[in-house]
Amino acid sequence: MIPLHASIHRKMLVVMLATAAFALLLTAAAMLYYDLRSFRQLWVTDLTAQADIIGFAATPAIEFEDRQAAADYLESLKGKPSIIAAAIYSANGSQFATYTATGGKAVEFPALPALDGYSVKGNELDLFKRIVSGQEILGTVYIKAQFDIFGRLLNYLGIVGAVMVLSLLASLLIARRMQQKVTQPILEIAGVARTVMDKRDFSSRASKTTEDEIGVLVDAFNGMLAEIEHVIDERKRTQFALEDSESRLLELNAELEQRVEARTAQLAAANKDLEGFSYSVSHDLRAPIRAIGGFAVLLGEDHQTELGEEAKRKISIIRSEAARMGQLIDDLLAFSRLGRKALEPSDLDMAEVANNVYVRLNHADPNRTVDFRLGSMPHAWGDRALFEQVWMNLLSNAIKFSAKKKQPVIEIGGISAENEHVYFVRDNGAGFDSRYQAKLFGVFQRLHREEEFPGTGVGLALVHRIVTRHGGRVWADGKPDEGATFHFSLPKEASDGGV
Amino acid sequence: MEEFDQVEILLVEDNALDAELTMRGLQNQKLANKITWVKDGEEALDYVFRRGAYADRAEPGPRLILLDLKMPRVGGIEVTRAIKGDERTKRIPIVIMTSSKEESDIIDSYNLGANSYIVKPLDFESLAEVARQAGFYWLAINRAPN
Numbered sequence: 234m235i236p237l238h239a240s241i242h243r244k245m246l247v248v249m250l251a252t253a254a255f256a257l258l259l260t261a262a263a264m265l266y267y268d269l270r271s272f273r274q275l276w277v278t279d280l281t282a283q284a285d286i287i288g289f290a291a292t293p294a295i296e297f298e299d300r301q302a303a304a305d306y307l308e309s310l311k312g313k314p315s316i317i318a319a320a321i322y323s324a325n326g327s328q329f330a331t332y333t334a335t336g337g338k339a340v341e342f343p344a345l346p347a348l349d350g351y352s353v354k355g356n357e358l359d360l361f362k363r364i365v366s367g368q369e370i371l372g373t374v375y376i377k378a379q380f381d382i383f384g385r386l387l388n389y390l391g392i393v394g395a396v397m398v399l400s401l402l403a404s405l406l407i408a409r410r411m412q413q414k415v416t417q418p419i420l421e422i423a424g425v426a427r428t429v430m431d432k433r434d435f436s437s438r439a440s441k442t443t444e445d446e447i448g449v450l451v452d453a454f455n456g457m458l459a460e461i462e463h464v465i466d467e468r469k470r471t472q473f474a475l476e477d478s479e480s481r482l483l484e485l486n487a488e489l490e491q492r493v494e495a496r497t498a499q500l501a502a503a504n505k506d507l508e509g510f511s512y513s514v515s516h517d518l519r520a521p522i523r524a525i526g527g528f529a530v531l532l533g534e535d536h537q538t539e540l541g542e543e544a545k546r547k548i549s550i551i552r553s554e555a556a557r558m559g560q561l562i563d564d565l566l567a568f569s570r571l572g573r574k575a576l577e578p579s580d581l582d583m584a585e586v587a588n589n590v591y592v593r594l595n596h597a598d599p600n601r602t603v604d605f606r607l608g609s610m611p612h613a614w615g616d617r618a619l620f621e622q623v624w625m626n627l628l629s630n631a632i633k634f635s636a637k638k639k640q641p642v643i644e645i646g647g648i649s650a651e652n653e654h655v656y657f658v659r660d661n662g663a664g665f666d667s668r669y670q671a672k673l674f675g676v677f678q679r680l681h682r683e684e685e686f687p688g689t690g691v692g693l694a695l696v697h698r699i700v701t702r703h704g705g706r707v708w709a710d711g712k713p714d715e716g717a718t719f720h721f722s723l724p725k726e727a728s729d730g731g732v
Numbered sequence: 733m734e735e736f737d738q739v740e741i742l743l744v745e746d747n748a749l750d751a752e753l754t755m756r757g758l759q760n761q762k763l764a765n766k767i768t769w770v771k772d773g774e775e776a777l778d779y780v781f782r783r784g785a786y787a788d789r790a791e792p793g794p795r796l797i798l799l800d801l802k803m804p805r806v807g808g809i810e811v812t813r814a815i816k817g818d819e820r821t822k823r824i825p826i827v828i829m830t831s832s833k834e835e836s837d838i839i840d841s842y843n844l845g846a847n848s849y850i851v852k853p854l855d856f857e858s859l860a861e862v863a864r865q866a867g868f869y870w871l872a873i874n875r876a877p878n
Contacts, residue, residue, distance in 0.1 A: 519831045519854060524749035527856030531756065552855075559854030566833070 241423075242416045249408040250401055257400055261393040265386075272385065276378075277351055277358070283313070284362035284374040291321055291330075292364060295371050300330055307332035315378050317357075318342070321364075322373040329372060345373055356380040418447045422454055435462040511569040518562050526555035557689075564691035568676060571698055576616045578703075583610040583656060586617065587645055590624040594632060601641070603632065608646025611654045613723045619699045626692035627658040627719050633686055634717065635662030653705065653722040661716040665709075673709055696721065741867060742794035743769045744776040744811065745829075746803040750852070750859075754798065754829070757860025758867055768794070773806025777814055780821055794824060796870045798863065799846075801830040801837055809840055816845030825870045829863070 239247075287306055294302035303321050307330055310316045318340040319332040326345040333340055343359065351360040358378045364371040418441075425439040435458055441451040529551040533540070540548070588607055595601065613620075628643070635641035638661055647656035665673070665680045672678040674697035679690040693707075700707050700721045711717035741758065745751040751769050758767055770776045778784040780793055797815070801808035808828060815821045827848040828841045838849050848866060853859050 519852070520747050520750055523753065523852070523854055523856065523859065524747075526854070527753040527859065528749070530856045531753075556855050563854065570833075 241419055242412070245412045245416060246405070246408055249412065250405060253404040254397065254401060257397050261397070265389055265393070268389065269382065269386075273353075273380070276380070277360070280316075280351075280358070280360050280376055280378055281362060283310075283316075284360060284376050287319070287321070288362055288364035288372070288374045291374070292366050292371055295321070295323065295329060295364065296366075303330035304332065306330075310376075311335070313378075315381060316376055317379050318375075318377040320375040322375065324370055324372050326373075340377060342375065345375075349373075356382055414443075415447075418442050418451060422447075422451060425458075426454070429458065435465055508569050511565060519559065522555050522559050522562065526552050526559070529555065561689045561691075564689045564695075565676075568691055568695055568698065571619070571695065571702075574619075576619070576702060578615050579617060581613045581615050581617060581620055583613050583620070583647060583654075584608075586620055587624045587628070587656075590621055591628050591643075591645075594625070594628055601632070601636070603635070604640060604642045606642070606644040606646075608644065610645075610647035610656060611649045613654050613656075615703050615723060616699075619702075623696050623699050623721070624658075626696050630688075630692060630719075631658050631660035631662065631717075633662075633688070634664075634681075635660040638662060649725075650722070652726075653724050655720055655722045657718055657720045659716065659718040664711040664713050664715050664717045666713055667711060670709060670711075674707060693719075740765055740795045740871060741767045742776065742779060742797045743767055744773065744797065744799045744803070744808070745769065746772050746800060750800075753856050753859055754863050757856070757863045760860060760864075772803045773808060773811040776811050777806065780815055780824075781818070793821065796867060797824055797826045798829050798866065799826055801828060801832055801841070809837070809844065812841060812844040812846050825874070827866045827870065829866075 287310075291303045291306045294300070294306065307319050307321065310319050310332055311334070314334070317334050320342050321329040321331075322345050323329045328342060331342060346361055349361050349363050351358055353359075356379060358376075358380065360376045360378070362374045362376075364374060418439075421442075422439045425437050428437050429435055438455050438458060439451045441448050441455075529548050533545060533548045584607060587610070591605060591607075595603070595605075628645075631643045632641070635643060640661075642659075642661045644659045645657065647654055649655075663681065663686070669680050672680065674693050676691060676694040678694070679688060681688075696719075697707050700723070703723055705721055705723040707719070707721045709717060709719045743751055743754060745754065748771075751771075755767050755769060768779065770779055775785075776797070776799070779786045779789065780797075782789055799808045799811060808830065812826055812828070815824060815826060822845065825847040826845070827850060828837075828846050829850045829852055830837065831852050833851050841849050847870070850862055850866060853862055
């Protein structure tokens with residue numbers, strides 16, 4: 234059949250030619266049938282006439298019993314090659330004369346039938362014809378002839394073949410012409426489709442040349458191409474926009490990073506300046522304070538006799554205030570130094586550190602009767618000296634603020650939470666109003682009057698700074714006159730120690 | 733007589749009030765016969781090495797130097813380096829008395845051969861006490877080679 238991948242052009246051609254060939258064959262077959270039929274009819278008629286002529290001519294020879302003359306008549310059939318044999322029978326049925334075509338095989342002459350007529354056997358025809366003169370049957374002419382039906386058939390087929398070839402060629406030419414009208418638009422669509430697929434060029438369009446189904450197809454195809462082109466354009470535009478915004482984002486990021494870097498540097502510089510400033514201020518303030526206090530002492534000593542009690546009281550105020558200011562400066566100095574000191578972390582047995590500090594504090598005033606409860610505490614990772622400072626400040630606060638209670642209780646301990654260790658110092662002392670909680674850890678922030686509980690307000694700020702540098706947090710709970718609990722946490726993973 | 737007039741303590745201090753308080757503290761304790769006060773490092777070196785204004789000062793030199801670190805022109809560190817680096821003077825004990833608690837200052841001082849490092853207390857009484865103890869140790873207890 235037609236190969237599947239053959240072009241529509243070829244397929245149509247094959248269809249058209251096959252149709253034409255089939256029609257031609259059908260026509261030829263019908264014509265052949267008719268022709269063969271009429272040919273045989275004609276032939277029988279012709280042979281009958283021949284037999285009549287021979288019979289008429291041979292009448293005198295039969296009447297006069299001239300067998301030689303009858304044979305001569307029969308001999309005249311030589312001119313008809315299709316006649317193989319012939320005979321004349323006398324009225325009584327005996328053979329009067331016979332004829333056999335030269336080169337032909339021996340023929341067995343049949344007995345005389347009762348009636349005239351012919352019979353066909355294969356391609357041979359036997360024909361009998363009575364010789365009638367007046368009312369009397371004189372005899373019968375017999376002719377045996379051979380159809381040359383195959384020769385005729387071959388001839389015929391040759392002609393039919395030639396006609397078919399010619400007409401197929403003609404129809405091929407016509408089909409070619411005609412089918413172009415049909416296939417051209419299809420081929421064009423196919424060409425455009427191929428271009429689109431090969432070059433990914435969705436801007437090509439098929440041209441519409443007809444208004445039939447192919448025209449509809451072209452319209453639909455072009456519509457789809459337009460749709461695809463639109464979608465692709467849209468996608469490209471989106472992509473461009475995306476890339477554009479992406480690059481802008483990167484730019485912005487870089488800019489932001491740069492700005493953060495610059496700010497960080499500025500901040501670090503400012504921080505350093507501030508620390509340097511507070512260091513040098515507190516450092517340079519020491520000498521005048523020493524002088525104020527010192528010369529107040531000298532004043533008291535060197536002019537003892539000239540001074541009254543009130544003067545001495547005032548001198549003592551100058552001395553104690555100078556001393557307090559000195560303490561403030563020392564604390565401030567310690568606080569500023571903390572920012573510059575590099576952490577030296579190690580594994581800390583917090584219970585041991587806290588207990589040592591407490592023992593040292595208690596040593597200073599052995600008369601105190603604090604109920605000190607040391608709970609268990611997880612180890613931590615931190616700078617030992619700094620955590621000694623933390624415990625020092627928290628515990629001395631607890632001692633200080635619980636000192637006025639009849640039975641001071643100080644409890645310390647720690648637990649391990651999910652990501653951090655949490656430590657606490659609890660006392661039953663003066664406590665604080667939780668509204669001022671935020672102020673607890675600021676430098677020089679105090680919640681009690683100096684007369685009540687002396688202090689500079691640096692201790693908890695120091696605690697806050699140390700714990701924060703270790704990556705932890707500090708917080709506190711309290712109620713006035715019921716006590717306070719200070720907590721601090723440290724991460725289980727060691728922090729880098731940056732401020 | 734000469735021994736009696738010998739300078740026993742050289743106080744190097746740029747702050748006049750600090751110097752007065754220190755001297756007062758030392759005098760109260762009757763530790764030294766004579767205390768000489770110089771105002772900066774340059775003057776201190778002139779004194780120790782008998783140069784400039786002190787070219788004619790009597791021998792021998794001080795038995796103890798109380799030295800401030802932060803001074804104009806020549807600081808205490810340079811003074812320590814010069815005195816401890818000189819064969820003639822390296823045996824004189826130097827006690828650094830300063831407001832600086834800087835670790836680097838402490839390390840530098842000891843590395844250069846300073847004998848003590850004392851952070852000046854804030855109040856006069858403590859300052860006087862510290863000066864007295866330093867003087868007492870280096871002049872009365874410590875035995876120096878003859």
